[in-house]
Amino acid sequence: MRSSFFVLVALLSLGATGCDDRQSKAEAPPTYVNTVVVEARQSSRLLSLTGEIQARTTSDLSFRTGGRIIERTVDVGDHVTRGDVLARLDPSQQQADVSNAEAAVTAAEAAYRQSAADFERQRTLLDKGFTTKSGFDDAEKVVRTAEGTLEAARASREIARTTLDYTELRADADGIVVARFANVGEIAQPAKPVLTVALDGPRDAVLDVYEQVFLNSPLPSVALVRLVADPDVTATGRVREVSPTVETATGTVRVKVDIGVPPAGMTLGAPVVVEVNGSESLSINIPASALTMTAGRAAVWVVGADAKVALRPIEAASFGADTVLVQSGLKPGERVVIDGGKLLAPGEVVVPLEEPVQ
Helix, strand or coil: CHHHHHHHHHHHHHHHHHHHHHHHHHHCCCEEEEEEECCEEEEEEEEEEEEEEEECCEEEEECCCCEEEEEECCCCCCEECCCCEEEEECCHHHHHHHHHHHHHHHHHHHHHHHHHHHHHHHHHHHHHCCCCHHHHHHHHHHHHHHHHHHHHHHHHHHHHHHHHHCCEEECCCCEEEEEECCCCCCEECCCCEEEEEEECCCEEEEEEEECCHHHHCCCCCEEEEEECCCCCCEEEEEEEEECCCCECCCCEEEEEEEEECCCCCCCCCCEEEEEEEEEEEEEEEEEHHHCEEECCEEEEEEECCCCEEEEEECEEEEECCCEEEEEECCCCCCEEEEECCCCCCCCCEEEEEECCCC
16 A cells, blocks of 8 residues: 555656646747848859969070080079170180181181192193193192182081080070079080070969869959059959969969059069959858858758748858858748857747848
């Protein structure tokens, strides 16, 4: 009897506890959340791409003959003028070749004069009948050979003189030295670059743009170029070249924006920001406070017609300071929670308070 009494008391206690829980749930205050009804608006995305100022044309300068560099008159950053001597090789070997060539010309000239005199003497003797035709022919052959030898010697002398000139590296156009590949004392090889000169003239803003930028629409032809060091220094540019290939290591595409003759501040190598407007399209913007996460993806709480909330993943196209551009996952007219969603659970009934989009 006593055990039955305790069991009955326990059952009555459980029943009373269950009633209290249901009563407390029924009396729980509703969950109030700030919401906003999303709308699709016409907008264009401003793209800011970084790059640097480069010359439209560069020239790699090299010696046409080999030798040891004994002098370099310029360094990176120096401005040069067409015809300026930029570096010199040791000319000892080339000067010796010129001396030998000049000596060969002197000897050939003497031989030619001697053979020419013999030929004229043979011609006179032949006219008077004091020599034979074969003697005259031999003299003519000797003078023709001497004449050819003299021409060859003179050509060799010109080659030697030209090679001596090649020991001086000269600028082929006005420009700025932007790279140096050899120093005094090094052995220069023919055709191996020693200096690179960026030629004066038009300049480009060169960008390495990720391929994804081109997926939705091509870049517009006009862009605004700003100097990073001083954003007030600007230039209007025109996209003149987009590389047809993607750099495999970085996944970027090289883009060149022609800015013509730039302002004084936009020197070679200066970092710049190129601003271009993307194509206009209908887009949905939501406050950044509406974002949450589910399964590692961006998501928002969506309020249904029955006032129950559901967590829905979305795809974000871009993130701003206070807003998020939604690429997919939401439709115009849907209501999303922008404040108060941290403690919500799927299926929970809420009382939405509509707030204007900031």
